[in-house]
Amino acid sequence: MRWPVGIVFSALLLALSGRTRAQESQTLPSAGAAQQTHPPAPAAASDQQAAPTDSAHATQPTAPTPEARPPDAASIRAPSPCPGRALSRLPNIYIFTHDSIGVGEDGPTHEPVETVSSVRIMPQIDVIRPADPEETAGAFVAAAQRTDGPTLIALTRQVVPILNGVDLALRREGVARGGYVAKKEKGKLDLIIMSCGSELQHALEAAKELGDGVRVVSMPCMERFERESEKYREEVLPKSCRKRVAIEAGILEIWYQYVGLDGKVVGLHEFGLSAPGAEVMKERGIDAKHVVDAAKSL
Numbered sequence: 031m032r033w034p035v036g037i038v039f040s041a042l043l044l045a046l047s048g049r050t051r052a053q054e055s056q057t058l059p060s061a062g063a064a065q066q067t068h069p070p071a072p073a074a075a076s077d078q079q080a081a082p083t084d085s086a087h088a089t090q091p092t093a094p095t096p097e098a099r100p101p102d103a104a105s106i107r108a109p110s111p112c113p114g115r116a117l118s119r120l121p122n123i124y125i126f127t128h129d130s131i132g133v134g135e136d137g138p139t140h141e142p143v144e145t146v147s148s149v150r151i152m153p154q155i156d157v158i159r160p161a162d163p164e165e166t167a168g169a170f171v172a173a174a175q176r177t178d179g180p181t182l183i184a185l186t187r188q189v190v191p192i193l194n195g196v197d198l199a200l201r202r203e204g205v206a207r208g209g210y211v212a213k214k215e216k217g218k219l220d221l222i223i224m225s226c227g228s229e230l231q232h233a234l235e236a237a238k239e240l241g242d243g244v245r246v247v248s249m250p251c252m253e254r255f256e257r258e259s260e261k262y263r264e265e266v267l268p269k270s271c272r273k274r275v276a277i278e279a280g281i282l283e284i285w286y287q288y289v290g291l292d293g294k295v296v297g298l299h300e301f302g303l304s305a306p307g308a309e310v311m312k313e314r315g316i317d318a319k320h321v322v323d324a325a326k327s328l
Contacts, residue, residue, distance in 0.1 A: 112155060218243050223325070224276040225249065236321035273292065277295070279297070
């Protein structure tokens with residue numbers, strides 16, 4: 031008989047919570063025990079003689095001391111398996127879906143804005159956020175080939191376009207290098223737009239409006255890009271171009287390592303909304319128009 035994973039996991043949590051309560055009840059003394067262990071010091075002889083008082087100065091009763099109690103088991107949260115696998119350098123592959131506010135109708139409680147960034151800052155784990163089916167194929171190949179640590183692949187729920195304007199082999203092979211030039215400038219390089227996942231389409235769309243001097247860089251995996259040679263990273267993101275914009279439907283801060291102090295990031299500092307995914311994206315400013323506005327403000 032096969033048990034659903036959710037039932038087994040819930041039973042394990044209940045068992046661990048019960049064990050934790052039992053251990054705490056054995057180790058934490060009760061209020062009465064604490065009073066017996068530390069008896070009050072004997073009063074001085076002069077204090078033992080009761081002084082005459084009237085009813086107006088009668089001694090008021092003291093408030094009872096709250097008893098010590100163990101922490102609520104409901105506050106104990108099961109740890110994510112990712113840190114342990116990363117620390118042990120195990121080649122696990124995690125597949126996350128519904129990766130942004132594009133989830134839409136499920137509402138802000140089900141629309142992650144911090145999850146991808148929170149895993150990115152964890153050492154020794156690769157986070158790949160592919161933009162279309164071809165990048166997704168490349169992500170699975172890259173994850174399967176890695177043997178010195180885990181990989182998390184973050185996928186969207188909403189429909190995304192197939193980016194046929196970018197060479198197919200480049201999309202697949204570029205994921206393995208973490209970042210690559212998805213659209214090369216036709217004239218003198220004036221601006222670099224970076225993105226990943228479902229927002230890469232907006233970067234490519236904005237580049238059409240901004241002119242021939244715009245380069246679009248797909249950055250599906252920052253960790254892999256950082257392991258590339260300095261020469262390759264300079265070829266993709268030349269230091270001579272300081273006008274840079276990044277867009278992602280998530281927390282902004284992690285992108286500043288690439289846009290620098292002179293660049294701008296189009297992202298989120300708030301939760302999503304309960305509405306169709308495309309409307310939520312537009313309301314929160316995750317679209318080509320806001321990329322164009324950010325670029326023109328530099």
